[in-house]
Amino acid sequence: MALFDYAPAPESRDIANLRPSYRPFIDGEFVDGGGDPLKTVNPATGEVLAEVGTVAPSDLDNAVKAARRAFEKTWGPMPGAERAKYLFRIARLLQERSRELAVLETLDNGKPIRESRDADLRGVAAHFFYHAGWADKLDYAGFGPDPKPIGVAGQIIPWNFPLLMLAWKIAPALATGNTVVLKPAETTPLTALVFAEICQQAELPHGVVNILPGAGDVGAQIVRHPGVDKIAFTGSTEVGKLIQRQVAGTSKRLTLELGGKAxxxxxxxxxxxxxxxxxxxxxxxxxxxxxxxxxxxxxxxxxxxxxxxxxxxxxxxxxxxxxxxxxxxxxxxxxxxxxxxxxxxxxxxxxxxxxxxxxxxxxxxxxxxxxxxxxxxxxxxxxxxxxxxxxxxxxxxxxxxxxxxxxxxxxxxxxxxxxxxxxxxxxxxxxxxxxxxxxxxxNTFNRFDPAAPFGGYQESGFGREGGRTGLEAYLNV
The missing domain is CATH 3.40.309.10 (Aldehyde Dehydrogenase; Chain A, domain 2)
Incomplete structure (x- = not known):
């Protein structure tokens, strides 16, 4: 029996501004995807939250082409100090909409609102603030006199920390001058698509960030796509091994953050x-x-x-x-x-x-x-x-x-x-x-900081995310 009885203190789900349907985000616009729509479910009740449009191979091609154009014409050549302004703007918008995003994350993922609000959303904003600070300092980061971005980054994230994992992937990629094609997890796509709205609010140049909902086949297409220069994956060890086999023999760079048994x-x-x-x-x-x-x-x-x-x-x-x-x-x-x-x-x-x-x-x-x-x-x-x-x-x-x-x-x-x-x-x-x-x-556990690199060894993957070390995964040095 608990020591205290607590009266219910529910957060209002209306704050999430939940809509009946969501669409993929390609080249700065929300589009009708050619894939079969999926329904995302509230795991605490089993109710359907929304219908989410998914992408077909042609949509993926369009997203990669848009990312390539943005990399070559706008985002890649842009001075780091100018890129930093966009990242700072995104970070502030994330803070302004943090309560909305926390409630939406809890509805879609099932995690307690206390964790979404106090841990996830704070970490999301912190990663964008931190990496915005690096954008104009890459020449002095120890990577040589003129480090260059890789190009188009294909990023695949899991369902356990949907928005936080998005921040871990997108913030360093953008800070270093890369553009992004990201697939959220099939069961938790909603906050990623609201993040796409924030990219619009921040007036991020078209094509810099593309969000492609879908099942595992969409992730596999991103890995195989010849227009993608870098793959960053967080998920199961089994899928990580498949990705490593597919990337072997190609010029694609790879970062894997996989399972654990700590x-x-x-x-x-x-x-x-x-x-x-x-x-x-x-x-x-x-x-x-x-x-x-x-x-x-x-x-x-x-x-x-x-x-x-x-x-x-x-x-x-x-x-x-x-x-x-x-x-x-x-x-x-x-x-x-x-x-x-x-x-x-x-x-x-x-x-x-x-x-x-x-x-x-x-x-x-x-x-x-x-x-x-x-x-x-x-x-x-x-x-x-x-x-x-x-x-x-x-x-x-x-x-x-x-x-x-x-x-x-x-x-x-x-x-x-x-x-x-x-x-x-x-x-x-x-x-x-x-x-x-x-x-x-x-004498602590599960403490994270954007300035501290995170990653594993053996079947937990390779490469690091966060900190100065994490920047190197998105640079040709």
Whole structure:
């Protein structure tokens, strides 16, 4: 039972300015796409939100040609200081419309409004502000005396952070002088299409940004298109491997940010209450729909009982329900397909002998929801310790020594992120240097900054997004 009863505090869905239909954005205009329209669904209720037009191959050709014209005639030759003005303008418009975008994101994605409003939209604006500041400083960024943009960037983003992933892709591409053809995820296209409206408001030159809704076939066409010079993909490892095979042997540049199975390591000298909060944030933020989620908790044996008691009590207070309610901690799973995957993997955990504990929180009668779940007595060979569940499910393993913790943390084909909890700075540095992970957090988790590069190793992909390092992915240097 929760310590407090909270009265409902729903945000108004009218703020989203939801329309019955949306269209692709090509060469500065919204057009009727030639593909079969799709319907996007509110995962918290199952209701259809809107019909979205998709693109045919001819529409994609038009978008790439428009992007090429803009690159060669307007955006590419434009001085960096002038490009920066457009990025600053977009950032300010994102701030002005942030409440509208946050509500729309929550409706389309299922994440709690508190996260859309306080995390996603702040990060979106911050990325455009940050990269606007780089646009006129590329000659002094350490990339040589005259770094040049690559050309037309084909970008494919996932459904877990639709607008934030758009910002991670588009902001550095535009700052460095490239033009963009972007495909949003099939289940969450709405905020990307409202971003296209913001491009119009900012009077961005035609063709610089093109938004092409559609299913996986549209993404595959972008990857194969001969007019695209660079591919940036965030999504599953399986699709990333397919893209890498298709790009091999071509001149296309490639950045992949793929799956993860991050280890969150808690040593016996860690501040346990603080660590529990970090563990909860690491796996239950955004319903666990996070590539870098701390889905494997590694606990030193001497403190495992105490930490598990604290963890269960804390998880039991998380409120699951209406994503538009400002009190909600855990929103809806994005789709029926993803919910089925989570259920299948949790059932495998029980079948293989792990001990399952599920929060007793009330469950909504409709929509796609999954209660926060913690598995103990997990062995490294179990599927729940090896495969990315991408849901609110935590697997707990134990260790005795720092070397064993490092060995278990690295016992994964992924390598996106990790966390360390200890009061000793020397231990943080010693362990972090041995972890095969692109990002290592110390006494915190899931903290992001536009100035900090993000990316992984092994089957978590390659290349970096954010920071000075992330600019290089969009430059010929």
């Amino acid at each position: 280890a969150n390591i808690v040593f016996d000298d860690a501040p346990l209450d603080q660590a529990v909060e970090g563990v909860v944030n690491g796996i239950f933020f955004n319903q666990g729909h996070v590539c870098c989620a701390g889905s494997r908790l590694l606990v030193q044996e001497s403190i495992v009982d105490e930490l598990m008691d604290k963890l269960r009590r804390r998880v039991g207070t998380l409120r699951l329900g209406d994503p538009l309610d400002k009190n909600t901690d855990i929103g809806a799973i994005n789709s029926a397909e993803q919910l089925a995957k989570i259920r299948e993997l949790t059932e495998s955990g029980e079948a293989e002998g792990a001990v399952r504990w599920t929060s007793p929180c009330p469950m909504p009668e409709r929509g796609f929801f999954f209660a926060p779940t913690v598995f103990s007595d997990v062995q490294p060979s179990m599927r729940i310790a090896r495969e990315e569940i991408f849901g609110p499910v935590l697997s707990v393993l134990t260790f005795r020594t720092p070397d064993e913790a490092v060995a278990k943390a690295n016992n994964t084909p992924y390598g996106l992120s990790a966390g360390i909890w200890t009061e000793k700075g020397s231990r943080i540095l010693a362990v972090a240097g041995k972890l095969r992970a692109g990002v290592v957090w110390a």
